[in-house]
Amino acid sequence: MGSTASAEQMDPEDVRARLAPYYARVRAELESFGGTVEKFIGDAVVALFGAPMAHEDDPERGVRAALAIKKAVEALNTQDDWLDIHLRTAVHTGEALVVR
Structure with a gap:
């Protein structure tokens, strides 16, 4: 998204x-694909x-979620002129040890 430079010039x-x-949109898309x-x-x-x-x-599921997120963010940008979010996605596969 490249928002770091923009965020540095804005109030928190x-x-x-x-x-x-x-x-909210990213979380919803990810959860919809499990x-x-x-x-x-x-x-x-x-x-x-x-x-x-x-x-x-x-x-x-990860790839489908990434594609859905891209479309969702494009929709967000058209709904609100103030938003100008651009993103890149990556999907990495492999085994991971997840400890909670």
């Missing part, structure tokens, strides 16, 4: 307000598929 409340719809948000780091999102319950198609 404005940054939070700008990112709130993004966080993903779990591990954490938000600024505008970055770390999500897991297959934890706590593994599915054979978890990699596919």
Whole structure:
């Protein structure tokens, strides 16, 4: 999204307000595909598929969620002229030890 430079010039409340719809939409899309948000780091999102319950198609779910997030963010941008969110997505597959 590249929001770090923009955020540095904004009040924290404005940054939070700008990112709130993004966080909500991303979380909703991830959860709709069975993903779990591990954490938000600024505008970055770390999500897991297959934890706590593994599915054979978890990699596919991750890719589908990434594509859905891209469309959802495009829709957010058209709904609110103030938002100008651009993103990149990546999906990494492999085994992970998840401890809670």
